[in-house]
Amino acid sequence: MNNRVLGQIRNIPKLTVDKCKFHRSSYLSQIQKMTRLRVVDNSEIGKRAMAEGKPPKCIHVYNKTGIGKIGDVVLVAIKGEKKKGILVGLKQNQNPKVPKFDSNNLVLIDDNGSPLGTRIHVPIPTILRTILKEKTHAKGAEYTKLLGIASKFI
Template identity: 50%
Template sequence: MSAAARYFHSRAVTLGLCTRNNTRHFSTSLPLCELRHMSRVNVVDNSDLGKNAKTSGKPARIVHVYNKQGVAGIGDKVLLALEKQKVKGIIVGCKQKQKPMVPKFDSNNVVLIDEEDTPMGSRINVPIPSVLRKKEELAKILAISSRFV
């Protein structure tokens, strides 16, 4: 190996280019615009489980979606794996393409609920889409939210 080749190889290793043919590999696939199995979500209420999830650094993951399609959107009920427990939640924000009359969020947000569909927290820290006002089964969640978009 010549001196020039050794120098180039050492520079490639330090720059992270040391792969096949000395090029970087990156994905060109489009991001998912929906929430599926094992998607990460942020808990946005002030429940104890939600606070522990934020401080531990391990986000909640979707284990099951309670609809026929298996794809969750805003207002859908999901089962979450959080702090080695299974908890139900309602999706209140989703990274997705801009749809008419539905706001686009920067993160995937969820509010934790118990078996009777009452929220575990007493306050929601992010704005809630006003599209959810049409769903009467989410009235308890809308009652504890302070901001709507």
């Protein structure tokens, strides 16, 4: 930009900028850093955090792109602790035959992949079976326990 255009931008009154109540950034409906999630299992730490109105926040996504999809493992900050979790439902637009949820759902797991809770309260997508079986063979973690505690599949 040349100096003349910059001078014109600087001379715009502040009042006209304040009247424009719109966001300049694009809308992102993806799981990335600082995204709030909803714990859907009955783990003790998850129940306390959701009851207090302080849902966990994503602080890292374990994949190359940094954008979470169904079945990805994320690191979350919950009640002042760092825990791992698996994404089991997302608000973002999905591939065909994958349901779209009203909230970003998470199941908390420990380091070897077994879930912290004993029940999952919401239905999880059936595509999660194939995704987690591939990750179980590749990473050596035991994600089949997560499928065992799920009560409903969509």
